[in-house]
Structures are given as structure tokens and as C-alpha cells.
Amino acid sequence: xxxxxxxxxxxxxxxxxxxxxxxxxxxxxxxxxxxxxxxxxxxxxxxxxxxxxxxxxxxxxxxxxxxxxxxxxxxxxxxxxxxxxxxxxxxxxxxxxxxxxxxxxxxxxxxxxxxxx
Numbered sequence: 001x002x003x004x005x006x007x008x009x010x011x012x013x014x015x016x017x018x019x020x021x022x023x024x025x026x027x028x029x030x031x032x033x034x035x036x037x038x039x040x041x042x043x044x045x046x047x048x049x050x051x052x053x054x055x056x057x058x059x060x061x062x063x064x065x066x067x068x069x070x071x072x073x074x075x076x077x078x079x080x081x082x083x084x085x086x087x088x089x090x091x092x093x094x095x096x097x098x099x100x101x102x103x104x105x106x107x108x109x110x111x112x113x114x115x116x117x
Contacts (some may be wrong), residue, residue, distance in 0.1 A: 019043055027056070034064040041070065045077055053077060057090075068098050068106045075113055088117045 006112035023040040026032045032040070041056035060067060071094025078087035091110045098106035 020047060034049060034060060034070075035069040037063070038067065038070055038073075042073060045073070049060055050077065050081055066101065068094060068101065068103055070094075072106065072113065075110070079113065079117060083096065084117050088114065091117070 001048055001083055007009070020040075020043045021034075023036060026036050027040045037056065037060040041060060044053035044067065054074060054077065057077075059069050060070050061074075071090050072112050075087045076091035077091060090116045094110045095107055095114070098104075098110060
């Protein structure tokens, strides 16, 4: 079973309240894959920890700039907190990565967000 599967099983088998500490521990261990880092950023977002969530998305981008979902979620978060210029930067970068990967759905979703900014 790969790390992705182990993490998926571990994350889904814990309660909502304990998901964030588990993800934080996995990320801090240095062995977290991109999905785990993304899940961590999303949990921080869900908890309203905007700056920590953005820091986690930024770290994920630095480690795996090809992980397309992070661009949309970071851009949406920035839009929600009124940081439109930063949201635009994330979305535009995401469009380029998604386009290079041939991910038309992500290009479309990011384009829709850009149209709102």
C-alpha cells in the first residue's frame, strides 16, 4: 500500500476534530506527499486559519508546483478574504500549469474564478 493510500485510510478513519493534528504531524514528519499537504492546507482553511492555510498552500507550491488543485483553492481563499490581486496571481499561475498538463477542467474552473476577480 502506497503512502497516498495509507494517508487516505488514516485521514478518513479519524474524527473530524482530530484530522488537523494528524495532518500536521504527517507534514511535519517530512514524509508527506502532495495530497497530504493539500489536505492539511484545506483543513486549516476549514478551521478559519487563513494565514496558516496560505502558508501551507505556498509551501506545497514550492515543493510541487505541478499540483493543480492547490492553485484554485488558494485563489478562492484569497478571494474570500478580499485579497483579489493575490488571488489573481495564484489563478493565473494555475491556468498555466493546468494548460501545460492538458487539464481542461482545471483551466475552466480557474478561468471562471479569474472572471470573478
